Amino acid sequence: MCLTIDELRGLCTPDNIYLTLHASKRLEQRGILIDDVISCIMTGEIIEEYPNDYPYPSCLTLGNLNTKCPLHVVVGSNHEQLWIITAYYPSSDKWESDLKTRKEN
Template sequence: MNAQNLVFSRHAIQQMFLRRISKKEVDSVVAYGEVIEENPEDTPFPSYLLLDFVDGKPIHVVFSYDESTDTGYVVTAYIPDPNLWRNNFRSRR
């Protein structure tokens, strides 16, 4: 997913800091990641769970997108727990 403007929520920034996930890594997931879940009915904008492997590390990013302004919102980012995910972190157990 690409967005002209990318906005990080306060929650996302806090969690990225705690989880040692860099903005560069999140930017990479948003630009090149695979959409593994879609929530088109989420409000105020549709949201997506993205997955990418950055330097071999799996990263999930919850991303919301406002098509009218071409703005993406990073809601949170985390390293998926292998005990909760299967199929190479693409589906929940």
């Protein structure tokens, strides 16, 4: 089943958010706070869906557009908890100016 942004927002509470080891490392390396991740989900939109990801369906969100630091967050969910897989600042090398469209290689 696909995830919706409303479902993600409803689950986006500190008690429901889990970080993968990969996400913990990347957030620290990139100076991204968990509050930034939460803000991304709460203000953003789903721009890509990965319904067949294991162990849970996941998606790429784009948020924080009204700040100097728009953010991409990959989040998976079992419809009860959110698993933050990674987060990063989108690069103009890989993303079109709308930050939603991947550039062709």
